[in-house]
Amino acid sequence: MSGFGTEAYYTPEVTLTCDSNGTAVCKAAAGKPAAQISWDPNGDSRTELENHTDGTVTVLSIYRPRETSITCLVSHPAWNTSQSKECPSDNGNMFLRHSAICAGLLGIFFILVFVFLCKLHCGRRGLVHDSNEQQEFEPYASYLQKENVIYNTVYEVTVSENLPLGLQSAT
Structure with a gap:
């Protein structure tokens, strides 16, 4: 006063x-x-x-x-x-608010793209994984097949040598 x-x-x-x-x-x-x-x-x-x-x-x-x-x-x-x-x-606050919303939407978009690409990659990897299993068993299967062919040949020769003369096959 x-x-x-x-x-x-x-x-x-x-x-x-x-x-x-x-x-x-x-x-x-x-x-x-x-x-x-x-x-x-x-x-x-x-x-x-x-x-x-x-x-x-x-x-x-x-x-x-x-x-x-x-x-x-x-x-x-x-x-x-x-x-x-x-x-x-308040225009500055509006700009910040809009920027935050855009950044959030872009973040969600990139996360969805990342998830999509991961699923796509995992799906291909699963297919490759199945063919790898097939490739892993394939050499083993062919080895057994070759082994069986040899074994069968040796077995036939051994069996035919031990058979009595009347039972031996003519080759």
Whole structure:
């Protein structure tokens, strides 16, 4: 409180709130006389006054909607200069929000592509695995077959030598 002449001045307390819908509210509480509120850039605003019993006045100014950063300018006879408070633009937050959504969708896309390629690769690997098993058994099977041919030949010769003369086959 400071006095000039016979009239006492009460300096208001200035607050500024900005919401995500683009509305800014500038409040100069309990000033005597009432503070003057303006906006930079000038736009669509609504001002309300609330008179208190002690002779002070609260000025509430609502500015909407905002697309760029805006500044609340408050002037009062008790101050040498006006006070200003700034609401930054919400466009930066929108950019971050959209970037995060795009990054998330791209991440999901890459995960799905990775899963698809893994399934595709595992399917081919399973087919290759089956042919590898066949290749592993194939040399063994042919070896047994050759062994059997030799064994059968040796067996026939051995059997025919031990048979009585009437039972031996004519070769």
